[in-house]
Amino acid sequence: MNNQITLSQRALALTSSAIREILKVTERPEVISFAGGLPSGSTFPVERMRAATNKVLDEAPQAALQYGPTEGYLPLREWVAARLARNGAPVSAANVLIVTGSQQGLDLLGKTLVDEGSKVLVETPSYLGALQSFSLFRPAFVGMPSDEDGIDTDALTPELLAGARFMYCLPNFQNPTGKRLPLERRKELVAKALAAGVPVVEDDPYGELSYNGELLPSLLSLNPEGGIYMGSFSKVLAPGLRLGYVVAPEPLYSKLVQAKQATDLHTPSFTQRIVYETLQDDFLETHIPTIRDLYGSQCQLMLSALEQYFPPEAQWTRPEGGMFIWVTLPKGIDTTQLLAKAIAQNVAFVPGAPFYANDPQINTLRLSFVTVPAARIEAGMKILGALVKAEIDALPSAVAA
Known part of the structure; x- marks a missing residue:
């Protein structure tokens, strides 16, 4: 077949999600991933949903299908x-x-x-x-x-x-x-x-x-x-x-x-x-509090690790809920380049630039903490903090100041 496929202008403008591309790397088990905005699988109400599925199939199978x-x-x-x-x-x-x-x-x-x-x-x-x-x-x-x-x-x-x-x-x-x-x-x-x-x-x-x-x-x-x-x-x-x-x-x-x-x-x-x-x-009145407790403790673990391992020049948000922490590094640091160095040491995060519609701030990054065990949060943040410190140390003195 020699058919010519002409893509629409809309299709030509499509790009892959930066997060999805990073997640391909994080499928390796040795990678400590702070990248994906995935909820913790431990919170999924499997047995509750199994019972609900059986009820639907028992009571209204034709309508459900x-x-x-x-x-x-x-x-x-x-x-x-x-x-x-x-x-x-x-x-x-x-x-x-x-x-x-x-x-x-x-x-x-x-x-x-x-x-x-x-x-x-x-x-x-x-x-x-x-x-x-x-x-x-x-x-x-x-x-x-x-x-x-x-x-x-x-x-x-x-x-x-x-x-x-x-x-x-x-x-x-x-x-x-x-x-x-x-x-x-x-x-x-x-x-x-x-x-x-x-x-x-x-x-x-x-x-x-x-x-x-x-x-x-x-x-x-x-x-x-x-x-x-x-x-x-x-x-x-x-x-x-x-x-x-x-x-x-x-x-x-x-x-x-x-x-x-x-x-x-x-x-x-x-x-x-x-x-x-x-x-x-x-x-949900009994289920959601279990999610809140887990995510709150995970967030506190990461905030403590940030305090311990990141240099004082870095700044970050301190969320009261949700799944993410936002980190801002000194200007002159490109977190896309930092990501490549982090992945080489089996740590992943999401650079901040794709989250901007205009004028991206390339010195920002997003961390997600809800799916990472405590020991791996500690280990990953120690590696990432050392990489950030090295990036800051390599900045020209006028920029770092």
Whole structure:
């Protein structure tokens, strides 16, 4: 065959995820990986889900294995709406769309909200998967400045907001920085967005993972009529389920449903029913605290190792929840080059540059701690700290100062 395949401009613009490429290296058992944003497999409720699967197959096998509605399994949509209402965001199941992982939610939002050249506001830095997904539709990304508390709401001027299709935010234990937006900033962000007529897309996979159990009001609860909210079962149950949800007002909701119909018809009926049965009897109220305890102790281990092994010139976030720590090194250090040296010593992390829509800060990196045993955290951070010190020592004195 001698057929000529001509790729679309959209396909030509595609690039591989930096994290996925790194994870290929970390499959080697000797590598201590702080790279993947993977939840700990020890938290997966295997027996609970086994029982739920058996119940679904015993009680409704044909329905579970049949096509289903694009919007999703109604009892699960009602469960999502009730949980959000419990946390202060009164929404209806009629506004809940079950999607095949929150990544599909990002894709559908890009399809329905972004034209080429559309102004889209994103955090600095922001979630790599969202940047990748939205980039397919060729927006004009504009960064929202941030500081140690997340988005700097003082910087959300009318000029910055003018003409934006939406702002994309991760207010809770953000990927990649681990920061949580304070309550007063949440109120100010929503007020400014409403005044400018800019929709807020709130991506919230980590909100339940506060180490002390304290939850802050969602942006959706502060703007229930016009907010767009994304949630996921990946971090509180298991990512292999590929199950998430989008909450949106009309007429956006109808367009999201139509875009999903054109994509995959519906999210798997079987998976939705299994998850619904797993969630019964307030299961998450006892399950999520075990995740919080584990991740909190893992985070503290890494913070202690950073204090012990990293030089004083390095700075890092101190998360109160979630799965990530963000490290900033002196300017002049390129963490992509540092990664190559770390991998040579069987340690991996994610360089920070891919998390920036514009003007990447190449002296940053992301560490994930939730899947690494205590002894390997200690060993890996000792190696990485020595490499960082060597990089700083090699800087010209004027830069290092």
